[in-house]
Amino acid sequence: DTGVSQDPRHKITKRGQNVTFRCDPISEHNRLYWYRQTLGQGPEFLTYFQNEAQLEKSRLLSDRFSAERPKGSFSTLEIQRTEQGDSAMYLCASSWQANTGELFFGEGSRLTVL
Amino acid sequence: RKEVEQDPGPFNVPEGATVAFNCTYSNSASQSFFWYRQDCRKEPKLLMSVYSSGNEDGRFTAQLNRASQYISLLIRDSKLSDSATYLCVVRGSGGTSYGKLTFGQGTILTVHP
Numbered sequence: 001d002t003g004v005s006q007d008p009r010h011k012i013t014k015r016g017q018n019v020t021f022r023c024d025p026i027s028e029h030n031r032l033y034w035y036r037q038t039l040g041q042g043p044e045f046l047t048y049f050q051n052e053a054q055l056e057k058s059r060l061l062s063d064r065f066s067a068e069r070p071k072g073s074f075s076t077l078e079i080q081r082t083e084q085g086d087s088a089m090y091l092c093a094s095s096w097q098a099n100t101g102e103l104f105f106g107e108g109s110r111l112t113v114l
Numbered sequence: 115r116k117e118v119e120q121d122p123g124p125f126n127v128p129e130g131a132t133v134a135f136n137c138t139y140s141n142s143a144s145q146s147f148f149w150y151r152q153d154c155r156k157e158p159k160l161l162m163s164v165y166s167s168g169n170e171d172g173r174f175t176a177q178l179n180r181a182s183q184y185i186s187l188l189i190r191d192s193k194l195s196d197s198a199t200y201l202c203v204v205r206g207s208g209g210t211s212y213g214k215l216t217f218g219q220g221t222i223l224t225v226h227p
C-alpha cells in the first residue's frame with residue numbers, strides 16, 4: 001500500500017499522559033498536514049510542513065501540541081499532558097507542492113482521553 | 115466568524131432529486147476552492163476543484179461567486195451512493211498560508227430510495 005499511513009490507529013490514554021502519533025506520507029509528496037476532526041465537524045487545521053520546514057501552525061493549537069518532520073519524510077505529532085478535550089480523530093495528509101489542492105489523507109489516529 | 119461556513123444539514127432527498135449545497139468564506143483574498151467528500155468513518159477525498167467560471171463533472175456542478183464570497187455544489191439525479199458528507203475547502207491567500215487548506219463543517223447528504 002503506497003498511501004498515507006498512520007500509527008497507531010487507536011489510542012486510549014489517561015488524562016495527563018503524553019501521546020505521540022506517526023504519519024508516513026506518500027513518498028513523493030513534499031507537503032504533510034495534520035488535522036483534527038471531532039464528530040459532526042470538518043477537519044480542523046493544525047499544522048503543515050513543506051519538506052522538513054513547519055510553515056504554518058494553527059493559533060488554536062496550544063503549546064501542548066508539537067509536530068516534527070525531521071528528515072522531510074515521516075512526521076510525528078505529540079500531545080503532552082492530554083486533556084479530555086483532546087479526544088478526536090487526528091488526520092494526516094500529504095500532497096505534492098505543485099498540486100492544486102488535492103490532499104491524500106490517511107485513515108487517521110483516534111485518540112480517547114479518559 | 116468561521117473562515118468557512120456551511121449549512122450542516124442534514125439533507126434527506128429521494129433518488130433522482132437535485133440538491134444544492136452552499137458555502138461562504140471570510141477571506142476575500144482566497145484564491146482556490148474545492149469540494150471534498152467524506153464517507154461515514156472514512157477519510158476525506160477530493161471531489162472537485164471550483165473554478166471562477168464554474169465547472170461540471172458529470173452530475174456535479176460547482177459555482178463560485180467571488181463578490182459574495184460564496185461557493186455552491188449542485189448534484190443532479192442523486193444516487194444512493196452520493197450519501198456522504200460534503201466539505202467545502204478554501205486555500206489560504208498567500209505566503210506560507212498558501213499551502214493551508216481550511217475545511218468547513220460539512221453538509222450531510224442522505225439519499226433514500
